[in-house]
Amino acid sequence: MQDNICYTMPTLQLYGWNEHFMHHFETNISQHLEPARVLSIQGFKHLLITETGALEGQLSGALINSREPEAYPKTGDWVLVKRYEEECIIIDTLPRINELSRKAPGTQSTRQVLAANIDTALIVQGLDHNYNLMRLQRYLQQVIQCNIQPVVILNKSDLVPDPETYRQAVMELGYNCPVVLTSALDQAQQAAWTSQYLLPRHTYILLGSSGVGKSTMLNSLLGYKLQEEGATSTANNKGKHTTTARHLVLLPNGSMIIDTPGMREFGLTGENESAGIYHPLIDELAPKCRFADCTHQHEPGCAIVAAVQNGTLPETVYRSYLKLLREQDHFLTSKADKRRNEKHFTKMARQIFKHRKDSKY
Numbered sequence: 385m386q387d388n389i390c391y392t393m394p395t396l397q398l399y400g401w402n403e404h405f406m407h408h409f410e411t412n413i414s415q416h417l418e419p420a421r422v423l424s425i426q427g428f429k430h431l432l433i434t435e436t437g438a439l440e441g442q443l444s445g446a447l448i449n450s451r452e453p454e455a456y457p458k459t460g461d462w463v464l465v466k467r468y469e470e471e472c473i474i475i476d477t478l479p480r481i482n483e484l485s486r487k488a489p490g491t492q493s494t495r496q497v498l499a500a501n502i503d504t505a506l507i508v509q510g511l512d513h514n515y516n517l518m519r520l521q522r523y524l525q526q527v528i529q530c531n532i533q534p535v536v537i538l539n540k541s542d543l544v545p546d547p548e549t550y551r552q553a554v555m556e557l558g559y560n561c562p563v564v565l566t567s568a569l570d571q572a573q574q575a576a577w578t579s580q581y582l583l584p585r586h587t588y589i590l591l592g593s594s595g596v597g598k599s600t601m602l603n604s605l606l607g608y609k610l611q612e613e614g615a616t617s618t619a620n621n622k623g624k625h626t627t628t629a630r631h632l633v634l635l636p637n638g639s640m641i642i643d644t645p646g647m648r649e650f651g652l653t654g655e656n657e658s659a660g661i662y663h664p665l666i667d668e669l670a671p672k673c674r675f676a677d678c679t680h681q682h683e684p685g686c687a688i689v690a691a692v693q694n695g696t697l698p699e700t701v702y703r704s705y706l707k708l709l710r711e712q713d714h715f716l717t718s719k720a721d722k723r724r725n726e727k728h729f730t731k732m733a734r735q736i737f738k739h740r741k742d743s744k745y
């Protein structure tokens with residue numbers, strides 16, 4: 385039965401419509417709303433794909449007023465719309481399978497949702513001055529905590545004499561995820577990794593600093609230029625910052641990719657507050673620590689410290705783990721402080737309001 389209903393939406397199925405969204409949509413059928421996926425957002429304008437094609441939409445006033453901006457629809461979201469001639473109003477969002485977030489740039493501990501309903505994140509680093517294992521681990525950590533599969537793409541392999549050593553260094557971090565070595569300028573190399581990792585009806589997001597080659601890759605996969613790419617500065621091998629918004633595009637092989645503007649920061653938000661930092665090598669050893677709540681820093685009988693000392697756990701992995709843990713703790717502590725302050729402010733505002741009301745009579 386569900387398959388039948390899904391089958392009646394062949395266009396949306398191409399864009400990842402599945403039983404999860406169908407199930408949540410069914411409860412809204414009676415309201416004459418139709419489902420659509422958000423392809424991009426520019427200001428108030430949302431470009432959507434519906435069963436009958438592309439459509440522009442704006443958020444309904446009720447949706448704007450009832451939610452924090454973080455809960456507004458994002459690129460990749462499935463939404464419910466009401467049509468008005470050539471445009472539509474976005475009434476609601478269907479529950480997300482996942483959301484990719486980061487710490488919003490700046491000093492505040494604020495969480496920012498970048499996109500929704502992502503199967504795999506393609507984390508791109510350029511093998512020029514961009515290659516940085518600490519930054520890569522920050523991306524991996526955040527992506528995994530958001531329940532998104534990572535694939536690491538080491539691009540610009542044509543710029544270094546021995547690219548394989550870079551790949552080996554990433555593999556030694558122990559994340560057990562695919563690590564691809566490629567040059568976006570080489571069609572054959574592009575075809576090799578994409579045929580292995582890009583599946584039809586799956587949604588991918590390209591992540592990485594500005595100039596690592598995300599748009600170049602996407603343009604070569606599309607077979608045409610989605611936007612002008614910047615010229616490479618000879619001083620630092622980086623392109624100009626060109627991508628300005630997140631767009632979801634359908635590739636000829638049936639996969640969908642969301643391109644993102646290059647990000648200067650990709651801070652941790654501690655999505656799963658109780659789980660701490662995820663690391664396969666550390667997680668495997670942790671049950672052998674003497675104390676169940678071992679922080680792997682100063683406790684006696686710590687299996688992780690012992691493994692670093694006897695050389696079975698690389699010290700670099702351990703140091704990065706501690707650094708990520710500190711960053712995450714900082715975000716969570718500041719967030720808790722912020723929440724407390726907001727609560728205090730709301731309480732104070734209520735008291736003032738009540739006092740004013742009481743003194744009227």
Ligand SMILES: Nc1nc2c(ncn2[C@@H]2O[C@H](COP(=O)(O)OP(=O)(O)OP(=O)(O)O)[C@@H](O)[C@H]2O)c(=O)[nH]1
Nearest residue numbers: 540567568595596597598599600623625626627646
């Ligand atoms: N040598 C070399 N240059 C590349 C490669 N991939 C991309 N470039 C160049 O690097 C520059 C930046 O590439 P973009 O594709 O614009 O980078 P981006 O990641 O999309 O950057 P933003 O849009 O700013 O986020 C361009 O001049 C590309 O031609 C590669 O594999 N090898």
Ligand SMILES: [Zn+2]
Nearest residue numbers: 673678680686
């Ligand atoms: Zn321990």
